[in-house]
Amino acid sequence: MKVRDIYRFIDKIAPFSLQESYDNSGLVIGSMDSEITRVLVALDVTKEIAHEAAEKGAQLIVTHHPPIFRAIKRLDTDSAAVYLAARGINVISAHTNFDSAVMNDVLCEKLGLSPVLPLHVENGVPCGCVCECTEISASDMAKKIKSALGCKVVRYCDSGKNISKVAVCSGSGGDFLEDAENHGCDAFITGDVKHSVFVDAHNSSLTVFDAGHFHTENIFCIKMREMLSEGLSVQCEIAAENKDILNYEV
Numbered sequence: 001m002k003v004r005d006i007y008r009f010i011d012k013i014a015p016f017s018l019q020e021s022y023d024n025s026g027l028v029i030g031s032m033d034s035e036i037t038r039v040l041v042a043l044d045v046t047k048e049i050a051h052e053a054a055e056k057g058a059q060l061i062v063t064h065h066p067p068i069f070r071a072i073k074r075l076d077t078d079s080a081a082v083y084l085a086a087r088g089i090n091v092i093s094a095h096t097n098f099d100s101a102v103m104n105d106v107l108c109e110k111l112g113l114s115p116v117l118p119l120h121v122e123n124g125v126p127c128g129c130v131c132e133c134t135e136i137s138a139s140d141m142a143k144k145i146k147s148a149l150g151c152k153v154v155r156y157c158d159s160g161k162n163i164s165k166v167a168v169c170s171g172s173g174g175d176f177l178e179d180a181e182n183h184g185c186d187a188f189i190t191g192d193v194k195h196s197v198f199v200d201a202h203n204s205s206l207t208v209f210d211a212g213h214f215h216t217e218n219i220f221c222i223k224m225r226e227m228l229s230e231g232l233s234v235q236c237e238i239a240a241e242n243k244d245i246l247n248y249e250v
Contacts, residue, residue, distance in 0.1 A: 001035070003090050016094075023096045030090025043217060063094075064217055066091075100125050138156060138207045165186050186206070225237065
């Protein structure tokens with residue numbers, strides 16, 4: 001099996017044409033002609049994951065976040081990207097295309113929520129979901145999120161109202177706060193929430209939950225491994241070093 005076979009398989013599920021203009025999804029490192037027998041799946045490419053791929057003899061890493069995101073003007077020989085390229089290890093990243101096609105449905109399923117419509121649509125591409133749920137308090141929803149996603153911490157501002165309609169957006173979705181308000185949501189679940197977004201939510205009587213970027217998107221790994229293992233005859237596993245790199249004092 002070649003890289004192009006895996007690329008085409010992912011493209012059918014989460015078309016790379018759906019990626020945002022600023023994104024760098026697709027084959028980020030390597031060659032479409034490379035032969036693949038073993039794949040690692042990870043949220044990011046850290047140095048630890050790069051070394052793990054080399055040690056395990058994986059020829060391909062499939063990630064959510066691209067290891068090269070902005071233009072490179074200098075090759076750092078200590079970087080994970082150069083390390084992988086020097087060893088012929090390929091990287092395919094499915095970032096905003098996966099967000100649009102798959103990620104938020106998976107996140108809603110993980111949280112036990114049923115999407116009823118997209119949270120935001122731009123140029124025909126959906127982002128996030130609006131869900132209805134059994135009425136629940138903000139504190140109980142925070143506990144539910146923490147348990148479902150394995151978060152160490154869930155930050156939230158409590159509007160004081162019970163929640164029966166909730167917006168969901170994986171990763172850093174604070175920019176869609178107004179969309180959640182316009183849809184009449186009682187709450188918004190996302191990650192990487194800025195203080196200003198919490199203030200705006202408080203003033204609008206909307207409960208906002210910040211479950212962290214890692215924990216709202218690490219679900220990518222399980223879903224991608226499942227799809228590749230079932231759809232292609234290739235050995236595929238989640239990288240052992242796929243971990244939240246942050247520490248928490250709780």
